[in-house]
Amino acid sequence: MRLFVCVCCIATVAVLAPSLAQDMTQIDAVPAAEASAPLPTNWSPPGRVGRVSLVSGNVDLRVSREPAWTDAQLNQPIFTGEALRTDARARAEIRIGANTIDLAGGSELELVSLREGTTQILLLHGRIGLHLRETAENETVEIDASQGGVWLLAAGGYDIEAGEGDRPLRITVFDGKAHLAGASGDIPIGRGQVAVPASSETAGTAPIEPARVDEFVAWCRSRDIDDTRLAAPYYVSRYMTGYDELDSAGIWKINEQYGPVWFPTQPADWAPYRFGHWSWIAPWGWTWLDDQPWGFAPSHYGRWALIDEHWAWVPGYVERPLYAPAVVAFLGTPGVGLSSEEGATVAWFPLGPGEVYWPSYTRDLDYVRSLNSGAVQDVGSIAMQADGEPPLEMFNEDFANRLFATVVPRSVFINGRPAALARLTLPERRLQNAPVLMASPQIAPASAQRLARAAAPLPQVARATVEFSRKGDTKPIRVASGPSRGRMPPTILRGAHLHAPSYAGQARGRQIIVLRVAHSRGGPVRKG
Numbered sequence: 001m002r003l004f005v006c007v008c009c010i011a012t013v014a015v016l017a018p019s020l021a022q023d024m025t026q027i028d029a030v031p032a033a034e035a036s037a038p039l040p041t042n043w044s045p046p047g048r049v050g051r052v053s054l055v056s057g058n059v060d061l062r063v064s065r066e067p068a069w070t071d072a073q074l075n076q077p078i079f080t081g082e083a084l085r086t087d088a089r090a091r092a093e094i095r096i097g098a099n100t101i102d103l104a105g106g107s108e109l110e111l112v113s114l115r116e117g118t119t120q121i122l123l124l125h126g127r128i129g130l131h132l133r134e135t136a137e138n139e140t141v142e143i144d145a146s147q148g149g150v151w152l153l154a155a156g157g158y159d160i161e162a163g164e165g166d167r168p169l170r171i172t173v174f175d176g177k178a179h180l181a182g183a184s185g186d187i188p189i190g191r192g193q194v195a196v197p198a199s200s201e202t203a204g205t206a207p208i209e210p211a212r213v214d215e216f217v218a219w220c221r222s223r224d225i226d227d228t229r230l231a232a233p234y235y236v237s238r239y240m241t242g243y244d245e246l247d248s249a250g251i252w253k254i255n256e257q258y259g260p261v262w263f264p265t266q267p268a269d270w271a272p273y274r275f276g277h278w279s280w281i282a283p284w285g286w287t288w289l290d291d292q293p294w295g296f297a298p299s300h301y302g303r304w305a306l307i308d309e310h311w312a313w314v315p316g317y318v319e320r321p322l323y324a325p326a327v328v329a330f331l332g333t334p335g336v337g338l339s340s341e342e343g344a345t346v347a348w349f350p351l352g353p354g355e356v357y358w359p360s361y362t363r364d365l366d367y368v369r370s371l372n373s374g375a376v377q378d379v380g381s382i383a384m385q386a387d388g389e390p391p392l393e394m395f396n397e398d399f400a401n402r403l404f405a406t407v408v409p410r411s412v413f414i415n416g417r418p419a420a421l422a423r424l425t426l427p428e429r430r431l432q433n434a435p436v437l438m439a440s441p442q443i444a445p446a447s448a449q450r451l452a453r454a455a456a457p458l459p460q461v462a463r464a465t466v467e468f469s470r471k472g473d474t475k476p477i478r479v480a481s482g483p484s485r486g487r488m489p490p491t492i493l494r495g496a497h498l499h500a501p502s503y504a505g506q507a508r509g510r511q512i513i514v515l516r517v518a519h520s521r522g523g524p525v526r527k528g
Contacts (some may be wrong), residue, residue, distance in 0.1 A: 050096035057090025148182020244294030316374025
């Protein structure tokens with residue numbers, strides 16, 4: 001009798017397997033991640049970021065509140081609390097919207113604050129060149145060093161040496177105007193001038209010399225881009241980091257349905273989010289780092305559409321666009337991915353125009369709506385369930401690009417290896433019927449040490465305060481600001497990115513679960 005029952009069960013499974021295989025996935029062990037309290041309802045990550053736009057030689061990056069330095073990578077986002085340093089023979093560059101910061105050899109800086117209307121940099125060692133192409137009326141750009149603070153008051157070109165030991169702070173203004181506050185007092189610096197303050201100088205004075213161009217300044221200028229010759233600023237905001245690389249790598253066209261779109265000049269096998277790798281970066285979690293210098297803006301803003309058999313980036317105009325780690329959706333089971341003959345895989349595809357990007361790292365509905373501005377016609381229609389998850393209706397959409405998903409072994413994904421070299425091919429039906437996971441596959445990084453830190457207050461900044469007069473008004477300003485070196489207790493975000501969202505069901509140990517699936521009633525005939 002027992003044999004008969006077993007035979008019947010096997011026969012039943014054999015009949016049902018083809019229809020259930022797309023909607024059922026066996027849960028394997030997920031990399032360890034401790035349970036955590038929900039994210040604060042009103043917390044949102046930095047919306048303004050820069051990018052590492054050049055790495056020449058040994059360049060290191062340090063994450064906020066972390067003691068260790070790691071190799072900086074092209075297109076790595078850099079934001080409040082992070083630091084960058086160069087070896088004696090290395091050079092590096094950061095671009096933040098329209099503005100550029102070049103680091104000479106043997107330099108180190110920290111982004112104390114990078115937010116709307118404020119850029120505050122702590123120059124710890126060495127020398128930097130700055131080209132401010134865009135400054136808002138009330139925007140503050142502040143460079144702090146051990147010997148004083150410098151305020152850049154207008155668009156232009158600047159060169160600042162930190163000064164160490166017997167060497168004084170040195171501020172050069174090629175174009176624009178600056179203001180120095182330090183031991184020498186209040187010193188304005190005009191176009192074509194160099195100020196070299198010294199502690200022995202009378203308050204309010206410092207030697208003023210004519211500005212000179214040396215090898216470092218010439219190198220900085222060689223990397224300048226003439227904004228007036230670019231088409232991109234006509235179609236996207238100059239506050240969008242990475243826009244300046246687009247003109248040299250593609251063409252702009254006006255599409256009847258989407259408006260301005262950008263076509264990259266790439267081979268036929270190219271697809272968005274395929275030529276690069278994934279990296280776990282707090283506080284967002286999984287972040288796409290594109291291989292191409294022009295890949296930053298199209299990877300972190302806007303949407304992608306297939307137009308006449310060619311991929312087109314649809315930016316949607318937003319005056320102050322918010323950064324996203326990767327505007328994609330994933331396919332598969334939370335914490336597992338998709339099964340295949342090669343084992344567990346991770347699959348993702350670019351979201352198309354009108355499709356909502358729902359991040360896993362915040363529950364701030366206003367932030368989610370702002371993040372989708374320009375890509376979703378009515379952001380007011382974006383709603384949130386009581387548990388902070390997106391409503392189930394979102395997953396009944398016909399995701400336009402799901403058949404063009406990039407699929408790689410899970411080990412390639414979590415270890416940050418190049419995606420294109422390890423790409424796998426799954427049946428079209430498998431991609432079409434797989435469950436959709438918004439913004440994150442809920443998979444932990446390879447090392448527990450890379451788990452994201454919680455949304456904690458930024459390190460305290462110690463400041464000395466003086467006053468200076470600008471336009472007839474007297475206001476307090478900060479001098480030699482820097483992060484407090486006191487030990488701060490680390491607050492770990494234990495797996496908040498890694499919980500299975502409610503729309504995907506609940507997994508308990510090793511079991512088979514049925515997931516609610518976003519089916520597509522049709523799609524493009526071309527596969528990426």
